[in-house]
Amino acid sequence: xxxxxxxxxxxxxxxxxxxxxxxxxxxxxxxxxxxxxxxxxxxxxxxxxxxxxxxxxxxxxxxxxxxxxxxxxxxxxxxxxxxxxxxxxxxxxxxxxxxxxxxxxxxxxxxxxxxxxxxxxxxxxxxxxxxxxxxxxxxxxxxxxxxxxxxxxxxxxxxxxxxxxxxxxxxxxxxxxxxxxxxxxxxxxxxxxxxxxxxxxxxxxxxxxxxxxxxxxxxxxxxxxxxxxxxxxxxxxxxxxxxxxxxxxxxxxxxxxxxxxxxxxxxxxxxxxxxxxxxxxxxxxxxxxxxxxxxxxxxxxxxxxxxxxxxxxxxxxxxxxxxxxxxxxxxxxxxxxxxxxxxxxxxxxxxxxxxxxxxxxxxxxxxxx
Numbered sequence: 001x002x003x004x005x006x007x008x009x010x011x012x013x014x015x016x017x018x019x020x021x022x023x024x025x026x027x028x029x030x031x032x033x034x035x036x037x038x039x040x041x042x043x044x045x046x047x048x049x050x051x052x053x054x055x056x057x058x059x060x061x062x063x064x065x066x067x068x069x070x071x072x073x074x075x076x077x078x079x080x081x082x083x084x085x086x087x088x089x090x091x092x093x094x095x096x097x098x099x100x101x102x103x104x105x106x107x108x109x110x111x112x113x114x115x116x117x118x119x120x121x122x123x124x125x126x127x128x129x130x131x132x133x134x135x136x137x138x139x140x141x142x143x144x145x146x147x148x149x150x151x152x153x154x155x156x157x158x159x160x161x162x163x164x165x166x167x168x169x170x171x172x173x174x175x176x177x178x179x180x181x182x183x184x185x186x187x188x189x190x191x192x193x194x195x196x197x198x199x200x201x202x203x204x205x206x207x208x209x210x211x212x213x214x215x216x217x218x219x220x221x222x223x224x225x226x227x228x229x230x231x232x233x234x235x236x237x238x239x240x241x242x243x244x245x246x247x248x249x250x251x252x253x254x255x256x257x258x259x260x261x262x263x264x265x266x267x268x269x270x271x272x273x274x275x276x277x278x279x280x281x282x283x284x285x286x287x288x289x290x291x292x293x294x295x296x297x298x299x300x301x302x303x304x305x306x307x308x309x310x311x312x313x314x315x316x317x318x319x320x321x322x323x324x325x326x327x328x329x330x331x332x333x334x335x336x337x338x339x340x341x342x343x344x345x346x347x348x349x350x351x352x353x354x355x356x357x358x359x360x361x362x363x364x365x366x367x368x369x
Contacts, residue, residue: 069238129160133351151193
């Protein structure tokens with residue numbers, strides 16, 4: 001592990017330092033802590049040094065994401081949101097926009113990305129948010145749901161219909177006509193700042209549109225979701241590592257029928273299953289990051305595979321950890337109780353397990369010989 005990555009691990013360990021349970025119960029991370037991490041470039045660590053970022057590879061950033069995910073999935077979710085915003089800007093923005101926006105995202109400002117709507121979830125082609133050109137301005141109208149990090153965000157990257165195609169527009173959260181409503185009592189990642197956002201005749205400079213308006217919607221969505229999926233996948237590796245560690249520590253210290261739980265064969269099977277799930281998810285993520293770093297044409301399908309495998313394993317693994325710890329993990333806020341709730345959401349966000357399976361099935365058919 002590089003010295004820079006070790007320093008990042010240590011920084012986040014100090015930042016969390018036993019507070020994840022309290023954040024989960026309160027449903028909020030202190031925003032000054034997020035800004036501190038953001039100002040070190042750690043919330044979107046793949047941003048190029050040319051824009052003030054750390055320029056981490058996908059693999060190194062993945063290991064950092066997993067480490068944070070093992071400590072607090074809510075904090076990791078904010079990282080995913082910030083990284084998606086930065087990646088979208090890197091991929092879609094022109095040079096002037098990148099030079100103006102990316103230093104802000106590695107300088108302490110926070111960002112969120114808006115996709116889903118009341119009538120557009122898995123099928124984003126039905127989104128009704130409108131970005132209309134009006135001279136040297138654009139006018140934004142619509143609604144986005146379950147936008148991770150929106151409660152904390154200074155900037156919102158919003159996707160909508162535009163000029164017969166689609167566009168992404170960067171919206172300061174303080175702009176008149178923007179209304180952010182925190183999601184009340186989310187099941188998982190409770191402190192990740194989930195919110196619903198209303199945009200009512202929000203007027204912005206035309207330069208707020210990233211790149212060109214009227215781009216194909218699949219291009220825009222795939223661009224942002226690719227980053228989100230690999231980030232979530234590595235975050236699920238972190239969930240599995242936290243569950244494996246908690247279950248193993250409990251099983252070797254808890255005695256029943258005259259011997260440690262870990263020496264009871266059925267409990268040992270659970271520990272083996274957790275270890276296998278974590279190792280498989282890690283390898284799937286490592287392969288996806290290798291494809292990402294190499295610019296491989298297999299990157300998209302490898303990312304979908306990593307997300308599906310990691311999220312599915314995390315949900316199953318968290319349930320297994322609860323079974324091993326039993327009542328010890330039944331208290332709200334406990335690391336395994338949090339993992340149990342958080343992991344289930346990972347099977348839904350950035351493409352449900354069913355959508356991932358459809359994509360993988362289509363790939364299998366397309367590559368059959």
